[in-house]
Amino acid sequence: xxxILFSSFLILLVLGVxxxxxxxxxxxxxxxxQGNIPLSLVVSRMFGGIDSFPLMAIPFFVLTxxxxxxxxxxxxxxxxxxxxxxxxxxxxAHVNIVASMLFGGVTGSAVADAAATGSMMIPAMRSQGYxxxxxxxxxxxxxxxxxxxxxxxxxxxxxxxxGVSTGRMxxxxxxxxxxxxxxxxxxAHFQAIRLGIGYDAxxxxxxxxxxxxxxxxxxxxxxxxxxxxxxxxxxxxxxxxAGVVAVVTILVLGSIYYRSFTWARLRAAFMTAGYTTxxxxxxxxxxxxxxxxLTRARFQSTLIDMLxxxxxxxxxxxxxxxxxxxxxxxxxxxxxxxxMFAAPLAAVFSTLGxxxxxxxxxxVVACLIGGVTPPVGxxxxxxxxxxxxxxxxxxxxxxxxxxxxxxxxxxxLFIPPLATWLPSIAFD
Amino acid sequence: xxxxxxxxxxxxxxxxxxxxxxxxFTSAMMRFIPGVGxxxxxxxxxxxxxxxxxxxxxxxxMRFGVHLSVDMLAxxxxxxxxxxxxxxxxxxxxxxxxxxxxxxxxxxxxxxAQQSASLQIPMxxxxxxxxxxxxxxxxxxxxxxxxxxxxxxxxxxxQAD
Amino acid sequence: ADVxxxxxxxxxxxxxxxxxxxxxxxxxxxxxxxxxxxxxxxxEELGSEREMAEMTRAGGLEMVLxxxxxxxxxxxxxxxxxxxYTYDNLEELATVVGAIADDLNAFMEPQGFHLVGYMYQGPRxxxxxxxxxEFDDMAGLRLRIPQTPLFVALAQSWNATPTAISLxxxxxxxxxxxxxxxxxxxxxxVSSRFYENANYLTVTRHNFYxxxxxxxxxxxxxxxxxxxxxxxESAQDAAAYQLSLHKxxxxxxxxxMRDSGVEIIEVDTAxxxxxxLAAMDEYIKSKGEEVYAVYQKMxxxxxxx
Ligand code: NA
Ligand code: NA
Numbered sequence: 001x002x003x004i005l006f007s008s009f010l011i012l013l014v015l016g017v018x019x020x021x022x023x024x025x026x027x028x029x030x031x032x033x034q035g036n037i038p039l040s041l042v043v044s045r046m047f048g049g050i051d052s053f054p055l056m057a058i059p060f061f062v063l064t065x066x067x068x069x070x071x072x073x074x075x076x077x078x079x080x081x082x083x084x085x086x087x088x089x090x091x092x093a094h095v096n097i098v099a100s101m102l103f104g105g106v107t108g109s110a111v112a113d114a115a116a117t118g119s120m121m122i123p124a125m126r127s128q129g130y131x132x133x134x135x136x137x138x139x140x141x142x143x144x145x146x147x148x149x150x151x152x153x154x155x156x157x158x159x160x161x162x163g164v165s166t167g168r169m170x171x172x173x174x175x176x177x178x179x180x181x182x183x184x185x186x187x188a189h190f191q192a193i194r195l196g197i198g199y200d201a202x203x204x205x206x207x208x209x210x211x212x213x214x215x216x217x218x219x220x221x222x223x224x225x226x227x228x229x230x231x232x233x234x235x236x237x238x239x240x241x242a243g244v245v246a247v248v249t250i251l252v253l254g255s256i257y258y259r260s261f262t263w264a265r266l267r268a269a270f271m272t273a274g275y276t277t278x279x280x281x282x283x284x285x286x287x288x289x290x291x292x293x294l295t296r297a298r299f300q301s302t303l304i305d306m307l308x309x310x311x312x313x314x315x316x317x318x319x320x321x322x323x324x325x326x327x328x329x330x331x332x333x334x335x336x337x338x339x340m341f342a343a344p345l346a347a348v349f350s351t352l353g354x355x356x357x358x359x360x361x362x363x364v365v366a367c368l369i370g371g372v373t374p375p376v377g378x379x380x381x382x383x384x385x386x387x388x389x390x391x392x393x394x395x396x397x398x399x400x401x402x403x404x405x406x407x408x409x410x411x412x413l414f415i416p417p418l419a420t421w422l423p424s425i426a427f428d
Numbered sequence: 429x430x431x432x433x434x435x436x437x438x439x440x441x442x443x444x445x446x447x448x449x450x451x452x453f454t455s456a457m458m459r460f461i462p463g464v465g466x467x468x469x470x471x472x473x474x475x476x477x478x479x480x481x482x483x484x485x486x487x488x489x490m491r492f493g494v495h496l497s498v499d500m501l502a503x504x505x506x507x508x509x510x511x512x513x514x515x516x517x518x519x520x521x522x523x524x525x526x527x528x529x530x531x532x533x534x535x536x537x538x539x540x541a542q543q544s545a546s547l548q549i550p551m552x553x554x555x556x557x558x559x560x561x562x563x564x565x566x567x568x569x570x571x572x573x574x575x576x577x578x579x580x581x582x583x584x585x586x587q588a589d
Numbered sequence: 590a591d592v593x594x595x596x597x598x599x600x601x602x603x604x605x606x607x608x609x610x611x612x613x614x615x616x617x618x619x620x621x622x623x624x625x626x627x628x629x630x631x632x633e634e635l636g637s638e639r640e641m642a643e644m645t646r647a648g649g650l651e652m653v654l655x656x657x658x659x660x661x662x663x664x665x666x667x668x669x670x671x672x673x674y675t676y677d678n679l680e681e682l683a684t685v686v687g688a689i690a691d692d693l694n695a696f697m698e699p700q701g702f703h704l705v706g707y708m709y710q711g712p713r714x715x716x717x718x719x720x721x722x723e724f725d726d727m728a729g730l731r732l733r734i735p736q737t738p739l740f741v742a743l744a745q746s747w748n749a750t751p752t753a754i755s756l757x758x759x760x761x762x763x764x765x766x767x768x769x770x771x772x773x774x775x776x777x778x779v780s781s782r783f784y785e786n787a788n789y790l791t792v793t794r795h796n797f798y799x800x801x802x803x804x805x806x807x808x809x810x811x812x813x814x815x816x817x818x819x820x821x822e823s824a825q826d827a828a829a830y831q832l833s834l835h836k837x838x839x840x841x842x843x844x845x846m847r848d849s850g851v852e853i854i855e856v857d858t859a860x861x862x863x864x865x866l867a868a869m870d871e872y873i874k875s876k877g878e879e880v881y882a883v884y885q886k887m888x889x890x891x892x893x894x
Contacts, residue, residue, distance in 0.1 A: 016502050016517040018495035020486075021524040028527065037635075038649035043531040043558060044640050047479065051554075053471050053755040056452065056478055059445065165761040235766025238758050241456040248453050267442065274441040275494045277478075278485035282495065285482075296634060333496050375500050427764055455753065462729055465750035468741050538647060541700055542639075542662045546736040551662070 329370020483561020
């Protein structure tokens with residue numbers, strides 16, 4: 001049964017059927033073959049799979065990101081980043097990464113981060129003479145941080161599917177998110193030396209008056225991450241409610257403080273959020289049926305058995321799981337992989353004795369790396385598209401950054417407190 | 429006509445998102461007023477409106493390539509085969525959309541007697557999102573097949589996430 | 590086997606309702622000499638309670654163990670069987686529900702369900718992050734309740750602030766302080782680990798309730814009389830078995846909480862029940878004469894105990 005399920009799904013997927021429908025059809029095949037489950041169940045299970053209040057955090061945090069773009073909050077965040085790191089060697093590359101970290105505190109999605117920071121930073125880098133492939137690689141790799149630093153739709157999905165507290169996942173991902181940012185800055189620096197990129201000629205010197213100007217303009221924008229994390233940790237809101245409060249905050253900031261909304265931009269922001277939500281939720285709905293069949297076929301225990309056949313050392317089993325995720329996300333969208341494997345993997349990790357928040361963050365980060373790895377890497381595609389270069393050229397340039405991302409994942413894997421320390425002081 | 433239909437669906441999606449934001453925000457804020465506990469039906473309405481938003485956006489989103497697919501193979505083969513692959517993928521999509529329309533309609537009709545937990549309204553209103561959205565998806569997919577057959581490229585350009 | 594009977598429950602295999610279902614499977618198969626093959630699906634394997642009730646009604650499942658969230662979505666009248674402060678203990682619950690079983694079935698049959706039996710749940714108590722030692726401590730307590738009108742009425746009559754949080758967010762919400770209290774059976778509180786984040790259990794005993802065993806009516810009518818009798822008797826015996834397990838499970842759950850440092854607060858329930866009973870009377874009256882008549886019957890039967 002597991003064999004039929006996966007092979008029909010994978011065949012449809014490779015032949016180009018949209019992921020959501022390939023998952024749904026893949027699940028229909030064994031249901032029809034077995035004949036003892038009514039087909040109407042497929043539809044009501046799909047409904048049940050997305051009929052959940054915690055999942056409403058996804059549209060809200062995606063909307064937060066698109067609205068932040070619509071009221072040019074991203075420009076102000078980039079200005080703040082430029083003040084912080086613009087004077088380093090290959091300054092704009094570092095500005096790109098730091099802007100992703102700051103914007104990551106506002107938006108819940110890496111794709112929103114790639115689109116927002118990319119459309120702003122890549123043209124700027126190009127006009128300063130940075131190589132196009134380098135600019136695209138920095139953008140794609142750093143946008144991963146958007147889904148690590150809270151809020152994060154990936155953490156919401158993982159929490160929803162496995163029962164791990166989304167609030168703890170959010171707080172636990174702060175240090176890993178900063179680590180990823182620093183690691184990417186390190187790679188960006190060495191790559192800059194190798195490529196002969198020097199200091200930016202027109203980087204503004206840091207002055208106290210400059211600081212006040214920046215603070216006045218971008219300070220209020222940084223209220224958003226404070227409200228989100230403070231609201232959740234302080235017990236004022238659930239993660240879903242924090243999402244909605246963030247949306248309202250940006251609407252108020254954009255219309256009263258910055259006065260930068262136009263109707264057309266607002267409309268586009270809402271529609272993008274609607275489409276993004278629909279894409280994720282359709283995959284989630286179809287996967288509910290798929291996951292249901294996996295559970296009935298005892299997939300979790302099969303997976304655990306397979307892992308223990310290869311090795312009995314938990315660390316090696318963990319490494320195998322990460323390798324499996326990296327392999328799958330080469331070809332399948334990171335969100336889809338996370339949705340299909342979150343629940344069985346959480347069961348595996350709890351059997352291996354790992355902390356649920358720690359192993360959850362490792363799984364999410366591993367899946368996210370897949371967003372920048374060719375041949376199927378949404379974030380890489382977006383960045384390559386903005387930089388107007390081939391995916392092949394972007395793929396070569398991103399390799400050192402991918403290695404850094406994998407290295408950080410392994411460090412988090414072997415040093416659990418990096419993920420568990422902050423949640424324990426925030427909640428216990 | 430086409431423009432009117434797309435604008436209508438888009439307006440409904442935006443309206444739906446606004447309802448979700450408005451209700452959840454109001455309910456969350458009301459909790460801070462002593463003795464008031466938020467709106468007990470806000471969550472239910474938000475959930476069902478979101479399902480409508482998802483299916484409507486999934487439907488009209490078909491037109492804009494919202495649904496991610498793996499096009500490695502399609503991009504690697506010659507033009508004629510690529511076209512055949514696209515049409516195959518669309519036909520498979522239609523199969524699934526057909527299941528959603530048929531069984532979704534059945535589900536929506538047969539559950540008129542079923543009431544939602546908070547507001548006690550017929551579940552038909554929530555379930556109807558599935559056949560309606562899937563029907564839009566199906567029509568949009570047929571349009572894509574027509575375009576592909578008449579020599580227009582329908583290679584998906586990702587619009588969103 | 591001549592007849593296949595697929596049975597669905599939301600509970601994990603360790604729950605007494607699931608153990609009762611396993612006993613039902615054993616009894617039916619033994620007494621029908623293998624003519625009826627029972628297959629039990631545990632732990633939402635086939636879907637949520639609402640989805641399983643839907644399936645049972647549509648014929649995709651022969652039986653579901655489902656109360657308000659499932660069967661009640663189609664048969665709102667059966668809400669009355671979960672009325673608060675109507676039963677003082679499990680024995681009373683068994684007697685009273687026995688007296689109204691035919692009425693419940695009469696509500697169910699027009700919707701395509703048939704009631705073959707019922708297992709037992711309760712009591713529901715109050716778990717909170719700050720101690721509730723007397724009725725006045727309830728004032729302003731942010732109490733998470735299932736989002737149904739009956740429970741809204743309960744929270745309001747207690748002067749608590751009814752807070753709509755989905756069950757999945759309760760654990761974190763208790764932890765972060767979004768809510769102060771949750772109510773439920775000891776088994777639920779322990780299996781969902783809510784007691785890790787809230788250290789006071791007030792024994793309000795506000796609710797005992799039956800867990801109906803509901804079959805598809807069309808399927809039931811097509812069974813031979815012998816098979817119907819086997820199922821009826823097995824349902825009764827399985828329920829009796831579940832009731833015997835339930836008391837031990839309840840005690841064990843209370844002990845688990847005590848062991849992990851939860852303070853169990855015994856209170857005089859009268860101040861808690863009086864305002865609730867008044868509100869209930871009004872609410873159930875609004876549900877129509879038929880339902881109100883059943884409620885009256887419940888109160889009378891309970892009073893005779
Ligand atoms: Na983020
Ligand atoms: Na990839």
